[in-house]
Amino acid sequence: MFQLSRRNALKLMTAGALAPLAMPTIARAAGETIRIVYPYAGGSAVNNIIRMIADNMSKTLGQTVILEDKPGGNGIVATQSVARGPKDGTMVLVGATGTLPLNTLLRSALPYKIEDFQPVGMMLEGPLxxxxxxxxxxxxxxxxxxxxxxxxxxxxxxxxxxxxxxxxxxxxxxxxxxxxxxxxxxxxxxxxxxxxxxxxxxxxxxxxxxxxxxxxxxxxxxxxxxxxxxxxxxxxxxxxxxxxxxxxxLCSFWYSLMVPTGTPDDTVTRLNEALNIALQDAGIRERMEAECLTNNPGAPTAVTSILERDMKVWGDIIRSEGITLN
The missing domain is CATH 3.40.190.10 (Periplasmic binding protein-like II)
Incomplete structure (x- = not known):
């Protein structure tokens, strides 16, 4: 799993102020603001933590990063909008257990599929x-x-x-x-x-x-x-x-950052590094611990592993019980 060393973190934080020159830039033609789209209503503990993460990423990237709450249709409205969004890193999805593996397994007429997204990184997990x-x-x-x-x-x-x-x-x-x-x-x-x-x-x-x-x-x-x-x-x-x-x-619910498939690798890397720096922030870590949530910095492949686990565990249950949703 990707580990962000102190040395690399300091280098990245220094480079953040010079991002337009020193790092691959997220498509400026689409505007400098990065929208992280949250698929549920705002105000929850998780929503507030992700807002803290967005603010921290903004400092690292040298760009405005906002969290946009977009509830509707069990997360389908927001997820579909990002699937059809620009592939330049300016529109990022908060991927979740419900919107990705569960909707995919439960709904036959879903207007998106997991393959429409590529992971940036895992943010947090929570137990039952x-x-x-x-x-x-x-x-x-x-x-x-x-x-x-x-x-x-x-x-x-x-x-x-x-x-x-x-x-x-x-x-x-x-x-x-x-x-x-x-x-x-x-x-x-x-x-x-x-x-x-x-x-x-x-x-x-x-x-x-x-x-x-x-x-x-x-x-x-x-x-x-x-x-x-x-x-x-x-x-x-x-x-x-x-x-x-x-x-x-053993199981969990989780939240990750995802971008549309086809987003350039250097853009994904840049977002992943900024996310991992945010997840090491003391204030964010303390807030997660207070809510009994696990802080999960790492490589994009960590999201892939959890998706595969959930598709197997929940998929077996859903198929054996014949559970479907319209």
Missing amino acids: TVTVNTKTAPVDDMKSLVEWAKERNKPLHYATLGPGSVTHLFGVLFSKATGLPSAPVAYRNNNAQILDLLAGQNDLNFSTPASLIEHEKSGEVKMLAVTTSDRMARLPDTPTVVEAGYPGL
Whole structure:
């Protein structure tokens, strides 16, 4: 994986001020502003972090970099617009789990395909959790959860963000890995599903750690595991699914930067280097850690690897369950 050395970072930062002379330039004819297109509504923690990344990249590149929120159609509107956009680095997509592998696997009439894009680099990953209400589920870990559910002998109801969402598919993966029957319950947003978890309306919740930490501190819920291979800094006492004996439950949601296929290699390299410098910024790293997100500087090939993983893992689930979306 590409590693940006301190020496190279200093060289690049110095060159940033002289970018028009010292580095391959992003097509000036299309204007100096670089638009990073975010496929969902603004205001979320992830959106704010990516905005910080854009601001940092602007300083390195010596060009204005803005984050443009473009929600609509489960990310299709924004993703399609970048697929048809200029191939000069001035229009960049925030590629995500939902917009690329999941939309591709779930929707037969999608107006774009993964091959329409080439990766710039991975920005961040986030895990899911296996969480229960402490009053309705008398369990302390994954082992006791499985034992309790088998004794209860009825399906575990788990919250999802709708058919085909990561939480829905993870629920299927969880059921296959544990041998426990389950039933998805769809919600419009994360807050609604957490409220129902607190009210004891659902047995399981797979929300992100950051959205559940305060509820765990109050004793209302317990995170039995996180879907990572290593424990998280903010959750040192929460085991991973690997430690719990379920390595097949390793998964994440992620956000990357993508450009239209055909964008010149030197432009991709320039954007990748600026992104990696941003990801090493102390303020950005601290903000990610606070949200239980993983900082992932590296080469464009890291995105390719994660895409291939998701197409295999989620593709197997989607095909076996016959899940499709219009």
